[in-house]
Amino acid sequence: MAIAESELIINPNGTVYHLNLLPEHISDTIITVGDPERVAKVSRHFDEMDVQVAKREFVTHTGYYRGKRLTVISTGMGTDNIDILMNELDALVNIDFQSREENEDKITLNLVRIGTSGSLQNSVPLGSHLASHTSIGLDSLMEFYPLAQSEEETSIATALQRELGLGFRPYCVTGSQKLIQKIAHDMLPGNTLTCPGFYAPQGRTLRGGLRNPNLLKTYNSFRHNEYMLTNFEMETAGYYSMGRILGHEVLSLNAIVADRVNHKFAENAEQVIDDLILKVLDRI
Numbered sequence: 146m147a148i149a150e151s152e153l154i155i156n157p158n159g160t161v162y163h164l165n166l167l168p169e170h171i172s173d174t175i176i177t178v179g180d181p182e183r184v185a186k187v188s189r190h191f192d193e194m195d196v197q198v199a200k201r202e203f204v205t206h207t208g209y210y211r212g213k214r215l216t217v218i219s220t221g222m223g224t225d226n227i228d229i230l231m232n233e234l235d236a237l238v239n240i241d242f243q244s245r246e247e248n249e250d251k252i253t254l255n256l257v258r259i260g261t262s263g264s265l266q267n268s269v270p271l272g273s274h275l276a277s278h279t280s281i282g283l284d285s286l287m288e289f290y291p292l293a294q295s296e297e298e299t300s301i302a303t304a305l306q307r308e309l310g311l312g313f314r315p316y317c318v319t320g321s322q323k324l325i326q327k328i329a330h331d332m333l334p335g336n337t338l339t340c341p342g343f344y345a346p347q348g349r350t351l352r353g354g355l356r357n358p359n360l361l362k363t364y365n366s367f368r369h370n371e372y373m374l375t376n377f378e379m380e381t382a383g384y385y386s387m388g389r390i391l392g393h394e395v396l397s398l399n400a401i402v403a404d405r406v407n408h409k410f411a412e413n414a415e416q417v418i419d420d421l422i423l424k425v426l427d428r429i
């Protein structure tokens with residue numbers, strides 16, 4: 146059945162609503178970053194560039210790196226933007242924009258996020274590169290999607306709900322094993338908490354206060370069998386859950402720039418990110 150024009154919104158020039166892209170504008174191998182200015186920090190290594198598009202926080206560059214066609218795209222901050230990004234990227238490859246019907250043969254995208262993140266454990270030092278093997282979302286995005294979770298994932302999420310005294314159950318999802326093996330085999334393995342904010346949800350207070358003054362301590366000490374939280378940021382669980390729902394491979398990589406146990410921020414944050422960008426480009 147054709148998808149209505151109010152659901153899949155196509156701009157007058159044929160591009161998808163927010164990303165402002167045509168299907169031929171993207172590769173099926175995509176690097177994503179939060180900061181729009183980080184896009185050029187990836188694409189400056191390309192040998193050739195054939196697409197440069199910007200709308201709102203979504204800046205897209207597509208080109209060639211050592212003969213491989215790659216797309217790099219920024220998302221801004223938060224899982225609400227990941228809802229838009231993943232749906233519109235999926236539409237570009239799996240929906241026919243003329244008939245507005247799903248394509249019979251589906252394309253699986255390979256997505257690698259290069260983000261910044263704060264450490265929750267002494268075992269995750271400033272400057273490290275951490276691969277999210279799983280992610281737990283404290284945001285409400287998955288209250289609205291039929292996300293399938295394993296018994297183990299549900300049991301971890303239920304334990305964290307109890308520990309934090311939340312009125313809803315967080316969601317827990319794993320990343321792509323295939324991409325972990327290809328790109329992150331030598332990076333620190335971690336379990337990344339995705340928070341619906343940078344300040345109070347990450348236990349930071351400037352003048353707004355905290356409803357739970359023990360939040361950071363609870364994140365640090367949470368255990369469920371062998372499972373512990375290693376770091377936090379604001380998007381990974383959105384990626385992993387939308388990837389599972391839509392059938393795409395997703396890996397989130399974290400440049401650790403803040404140490405919340407010892408209250409430090411990396412002096413060389415840009416270098417840590419640049420090193421991670423080069424590692425990903427070489428392996429993707």
Ligand SMILES: O=P(O)(O)O[C@H]1O[C@H](CO)[C@@H](O)[C@H]1O
Nearest residue numbers: 179180222260261378379380
């Ligand atoms: O560096 P990026 O990719 O933006 O990621 C992290 O940094 C932002 C907060 O400073 C949030 O988006 C968080 O997830």
Ligand SMILES: O=c1cc[nH]c(=O)[nH]1
Nearest residue numbers: 261262263378379403
């Ligand atoms: O502490 C941090 C650092 C980067 N990004 C976050 O979301 N939190």
